[in-house]
Amino acid sequence: MSLVLDQAHGAGWSVFNADCVTFAAGMPDASVDLAVFSPPFSNLYVYSESAADHGNCATDAEFFEHYRFLVRELYRITRPGRLCAIHVKDLVYYQNSSADGSAGLRAFSDGCTRVHIEEGFSFHCRITIHRDPVLERAKSNPHGLLWKTFQSDASFCRVGMPEYLMVYRRWTQPGEEGLVRPVLHPKAEVPLERWQDLAGPVWRTGEPNIAIPYGDPRMGGGSLTWNLQEPGRGDGDLPATDVLNVEVARDPDAERHLCPMPLNITRRAIDLWTNPGEVVFSPYTGIGSEGVAALGMGRKFIGTELHPTYFGQATRFLADAERDAAAGSLFDMLNAAG
Numbered sequence: 001m002s003l004v005l006d007q008a009h010g011a012g013w014s015v016f017n018a019d020c021v022t023f024a025a026g027m028p029d030a031s032v033d034l035a036v037f038s039p040p041f042s043n044l045y046v047y048s049e050s051a052a053d054h055g056n057c058a059t060d061a062e063f064f065e066h067y068r069f070l071v072r073e074l075y076r077i078t079r080p081g082r083l084c085a086i087h088v089k090d091l092v093y094y095q096n097s098s099a100d101g102s103a104g105l106r107a108f109s110d111g112c113t114r115v116h117i118e119e120g121f122s123f124h125c126r127i128t129i130h131r132d133p134v135l136e137r138a139k140s141n142p143h144g145l146l147w148k149t150f151q152s153d154a155s156f157c158r159v160g161m162p163e164y165l166m167v168y169r170r171w172t173q174p175g176e177e178g179l180v181r182p183v184l185h186p187k188a189e190v191p192l193e194r195w196q197d198l199a200g201p202v203w204r205t206g207e208p209n210i211a212i213p214y215g216d217p218r219m220g221g222g223s224l225t226w227n228l229q230e231p232g233r234g235d236g237d238l239p240a241t242d243v244l245n246v247e248v249a250r251d252p253d254a255e256r257h258l259c260p261m262p263l264n265i266t267r268r269a270i271d272l273w274t275n276p277g278e279v280v281f282s283p284y285t286g287i288g289s290e291g292v293a294a295l296g297m298g299r300k301f302i303g304t305e306l307h308p309t310y311f312g313q314a315t316r317f318l319a320d321a322e323r324d325a326a327a328g329s330l331f332d333m334l335n336a337a338g
């Protein structure tokens with residue numbers, strides 16, 4: 001049974017202050033068109049004291065044991081033929097934290113893939129989100145990224161750590177064909193360049209808002225504004241700063257962190273893998289980034305979040321996003337009429 005401590009709704013969204021596993025167990029089959037989210041990285045951040053908090057796990061094995069129950073429900077509630085996209089990175093063993101005391105990395109993203117496959121999904125693709133190694137070095141000073149390590153013994157050198165969008169597919173099973181709904185990108189609305197941009201295996205774009213002409217202007221064509229990739233542009237990263245303001249939901253207790261999912265990555269996933277009006281689900285809603293992206297793009301959103309402070313902030317961001325989206329479409333209508 002799902003224990004919902006609080007809930008909030010708008011015209012196109014609902015968020016529940018609840019444990020994602022028990023809540024998802026009550027959701028109808030095939031009710032989600034895209035699940036997109038950042039799981040709490042095991043052993044990295046502690047979000048709350050709750051035993052149900054998947055960030056409260058001492059080891060990766062313990063995290064995956066809990067996460068598996070969510071993935072099992074995700075498989076059931078995802079529309080046949082649709083996807084689940086998770087934003088993750090691999091993790092660092094800080095000194096003496098690995099079983100044999102050595103430093104190094106652990107392939108957390110591969111662990112996620114293993115669980116998703118074991119629970120019925122298939123591996124669809126991995127998108128690498130480029131992150132600047134110089135910034136990583138400045139932030140955490142890892143031995144493997146030091147210039148002096150490169151000079152003294154480069155056998156310890158590693159490359160910087162990217163983020164990933166790991167994407168899993170729920171294939172249609174016999175008898176489910178009637179539930180399949182293709183995701184459409186009509187040629188007249190989306191230019192080839194946009195598709196080529198989204199199809200890149202490494203996303204490293206800024207948001208320069210480049211207008212790309214499409215169609216014949218005499219026949220009603222025009223230009224669409226996309227945030228195209230800009231390889232080789234300085235740090236070359238999707239701005240890691242394109243996130244909701246987490247400070248407004250800062251828990252005064254120490255040791256609490258929330259790492260919001262970048263809006264630019266989320267929007268690209270929603271754009272690629274959903275139709276307008278469809279349902280986007282984030283089991284780990286946090287302060288609401290996936291929902292804000294979804295509502296801003298004319299999709300519906302359902303979320304669950306365990307931490308009451310984050311839940312409260314998510315409801316405010318979602319209400320704002322829905323109001324902004326409504327104001328935007330009214331403006332578009334007036335422009336079209338005028």
Ligand SMILES: C[S@@+](CC[C@H](N)C(=O)[O-])C[C@H]1O[C@@H](n2cnc3c(N)ncnc32)[C@H](O)[C@@H]1O
Nearest residue numbers: 019020047053054260261284286287288289306
């Ligand atoms: C990586 S953060 C998600 C951030 C979110 N994508 C955003 O942009 O705000 C992970 C979130 O999962 C929540 N969480 C952890 N265990 C949970 C559970 N069992 N059910 C629901 N939420 C949970 C944490 O409180 C935290 O807010």
